[in-house]
Amino acid sequence: MTLVLANVSRSFGGVRAVDDATFAVESGEVHGLIGPNGAGKxxxxxxxxxxxxxTxxxxxxxxxxxxxxxxxxxAALGVARTYQNIRLFGGLSAADNVVVGRHLKRRAAPFWRRLLMLPSARREEVRAREAAEAGLARVGMRERARSQAYGLSYGEQRRVEIARALAAEPKLVLLDEPTAGMNPNExxxxxxxxREVAGEGRAVLLIEHNVRLxxxxxxxxxxxxxGKVIARGTxxxxxxxxxxIAAYLGDGA
Amino acid sequence: MDLLLAYEGLIAFVGINGLLALSIYATLSCGQLSLANAGFMAIGAYTGALITLHAPAVPFIVVLLAAALAPSLVAVPLGLPVLRLRGVFLAIATVGFGEVVRLVFVNWDFTNGALGLVAIPQRTHVWTIYLALAVALYVLGRLRGSRAGYALEAIREDETAARTMGIQSTAYKLSMLVLGAALAGLAGALEAHFTFIVSPAGYGFGRVVDMLVQAVVGGAAVFYGPVIGAAFLTVLPEVLRELGARLGLSPGPFRLFLNGVILLAVILYLPSGLASLPQRFRRRAA
Structure with missing residues (x-):
C-alpha cells in the first residue's frame, strides 16, 4: 500500500492552504504530519x-x-480517519458508533431475510456487534460500550473515534490529533x-502536536x-x- | 362492536394519519426535513381514484399498489437534485414541489380541476388501513439494527462523517424519500376510497404540517413514535369537543386553544416525543 501525493494544492479564495505538497506514505509506516497551526495539515x-x-x-x-x-x-478503497474536532455520532452508543465504522466490512444479509426474521440475518448482526465490542476493548473502552457518545469525556470520545476508524480494517488510517485533550497515560x-496498527501492515498518517510523542x-x-512541505525525513x-526550527521558533532563534 | 361502528371514522383516520406520519418519519430518520409528502399523497390519491373510477374491475390491492408506486416514481427525479440541499433549503424546495402538484391538479381538466373527483366507491375498510399500517410499521421496525438502519442513523447524526465511513448517503436518503412517497401515496388512496372524494384543497401545505407535527409530537427517534403522535393528535380534538360541550363552552375556540396548549407542552417538556414517556417514568423511578 502506498499513498502518493504529487504537487497537491488547494486554495480557498486567495489562500493556498496546501501548496504543491509532494510526499508518500508506505504500508506499515507511521508517517507524522507536523507544522505550526494553520500550516494546512x-x-x-x-x-x-x-x-x-x-485545486x-x-x-x-x-x-x-x-x-x-x-x-x-x-473509504471503500481502504481509507479511514478521525477528526480533529471529533465527529462521533453523538446520539448513538459507543458500540453503535463502531458498528457504523464496520459498514464496509459487514456482509449483511439482504433485507428480505431480515423481514422474514431468518436466523442468518440475526447472526450477522450479532457478529457485527461482537466485533465492535472487541474494537472498543482494544482502545480500553469496553466498559463504556453502552454509553451514549455525547456523555463520554473528551479523551474517551477520541478513543472511540479511533476504534470506529479501525473497525473498517483500513489500509490507511488518517489520525488528526488523536491525543489532543488526553492525559499522558492515555x-x-x-x-x-x-505502533501496533502499523505493525499489522497498515499505513498511518498522523497529525500530532505532542512533539515527544x-x-x-x-x-x-x-x-x-x-501549506508547503519544508522538510521530510526521520x-x-x-x-x-x-x-x-525556524518555522517553529521564528527566524531569530 | 358498537364502539367500532360509532367511531369508525375516527379509528380510520387514526390509521391513515399514522401512515402519513410514518411517511414523513422515513426521511426524518436520516435527518432530512422533506415536506413533499402532501404532494406524494395527492398523486397517490388521484392515481387510486382514477383507476377505480375508470376501471372498476381492477382489484383494490392493485389500485393501492399503483397508488404507492406512482409517487415513488416521481420521488426519484425529485430527490436526485433536491436531496443535495440541506436543512431548511430542502424543506423549502419540497414545499415548492407540493404546491406544484396541488396546482397541477387544480388546473387539470382531466381530474376535474379544483372540484376534484367525487363519488369514488368506498373500498377502504378499517382493517385495510390497519393492515397497511402494520406492514409499514413492521418494515420500518426491521430496519432498526440492520446495516441500512445503522447507516441511516449515522447520516442523521453526521452525514460527512458517515460518508467517510463508506456510507453512500445519497442512495440511502433517496431510498427513504421513495419509501416515504410510497407510504404517503398509499395513505392517500386509502383515504380517497374511504371519504369518497379527492380534491386539491385536501393536499395543501397544512396537510404536510399536520404530518410533521404528529411525527414530532409522537417522537421521531423511534419508528412507532409517529403513529402514537398521529393517534394522540387525531383523537385529542374529538375528546376536547366532547369535554367542551359538557362544560358548555363554545366548541371551536376552546378546542383550538387547548389543542395548542397540549401541543406546546409536549414539545417543551417531551422533546423526544410521547414515545419517550415510559423511559422518562422509568428514569424517575430509578
Whole structure:
C-alpha cells in the first residue's frame, strides 16, 4: 500500500492552504504530519479522504487516482480517519458508533431475510456487534460500550473515534490529533496502539502536536508550513533541520 | 362492536394519519426535513381514484399498489437534485414541489380541476388501513439494527462523517424519500376510497404540517413514535369537543386553544416525543 501525493494544492479564495505538497506514505509506516497551526495539515487530510477536491496535483492510492472520487468510494478503497474536532455520532452508543465504522466490512444479509426474521440475518448482526465490542476493548473502552457518545469525556470520545476508524480494517488510517485533550497515560496508550496498527501492515498518517510523542512513534515525518512541505525525513533529521526550527521558533532563534 | 361502528371514522383516520406520519418519519430518520409528502399523497390519491373510477374491475390491492408506486416514481427525479440541499433549503424546495402538484391538479381538466373527483366507491375498510399500517410499521421496525438502519442513523447524526465511513448517503436518503412517497401515496388512496372524494384543497401545505407535527409530537427517534403522535393528535380534538360541550363552552375556540396548549407542552417538556414517556417514568423511578 502506498499513498502518493504529487504537487497537491488547494486554495480557498486567495489562500493556498496546501501548496504543491509532494510526499508518500508506505504500508506499515507511521508517517507524522507536523507544522505550526494553520500550516494546512487538516486540509491535507480532508483532501486525501475526499471531503474537498484538490485545486491542483494528484493523489494516488496503490497506483490509482483518488483525488476526484467521493468520500465513500475512497473509504471503500481502504481509507479511514478521525477528526480533529471529533465527529462521533453523538446520539448513538459507543458500540453503535463502531458498528457504523464496520459498514464496509459487514456482509449483511439482504433485507428480505431480515423481514422474514431468518436466523442468518440475526447472526450477522450479532457478529457485527461482537466485533465492535472487541474494537472498543482494544482502545480500553469496553466498559463504556453502552454509553451514549455525547456523555463520554473528551479523551474517551477520541478513543472511540479511533476504534470506529479501525473497525473498517483500513489500509490507511488518517489520525488528526488523536491525543489532543488526553492525559499522558492515555496518550501513551494511543502511541502504543498506533505502533501496533502499523505493525499489522497498515499505513498511518498522523497529525500530532505532542512533539515527544511524534518523535517516539513516527518512522518518518513531513513538515508543513504555510501549506508547503519544508522538510521530510526521520524524526532525528527533521528535529535538526534549520527550516523546521525556524518555522517553529521564528527566524531569530 | 358498537364502539367500532360509532367511531369508525375516527379509528380510520387514526390509521391513515399514522401512515402519513410514518411517511414523513422515513426521511426524518436520516435527518432530512422533506415536506413533499402532501404532494406524494395527492398523486397517490388521484392515481387510486382514477383507476377505480375508470376501471372498476381492477382489484383494490392493485389500485393501492399503483397508488404507492406512482409517487415513488416521481420521488426519484425529485430527490436526485433536491436531496443535495440541506436543512431548511430542502424543506423549502419540497414545499415548492407540493404546491406544484396541488396546482397541477387544480388546473387539470382531466381530474376535474379544483372540484376534484367525487363519488369514488368506498373500498377502504378499517382493517385495510390497519393492515397497511402494520406492514409499514413492521418494515420500518426491521430496519432498526440492520446495516441500512445503522447507516441511516449515522447520516442523521453526521452525514460527512458517515460518508467517510463508506456510507453512500445519497442512495440511502433517496431510498427513504421513495419509501416515504410510497407510504404517503398509499395513505392517500386509502383515504380517497374511504371519504369518497379527492380534491386539491385536501393536499395543501397544512396537510404536510399536520404530518410533521404528529411525527414530532409522537417522537421521531423511534419508528412507532409517529403513529402514537398521529393517534394522540387525531383523537385529542374529538375528546376536547366532547369535554367542551359538557362544560358548555363554545366548541371551536376552546378546542383550538387547548389543542395548542397540549401541543406546546409536549414539545417543551417531551422533546423526544410521547414515545419517550415510559423511559422518562422509568428514569424517575430509578
Amino acid at each position: 487538516t486540509t491535507l487530510l480532508n483532501l486525501i479522504s475526499g471531503l474537498i477536491p484538490p 491542483g496535483g494528484t493523489i494516488e492510492l496503490e497506483g490509482r487516482r483518488i483525488d476526484r472520487l467521493p468520500p465513500y468510494r475512497i 496518550a501513551a496508550a494511543v502511541a502504543r496502539l498506533v 511524534v518523535m517516539e512513534v513516527c518512522d518518518r515525518i513531513t513538515v508543513l508550513n504555510f 524524526p532525528a533529521e527533521v528535529a535538526n533541520d534549520p527550516a523546521v
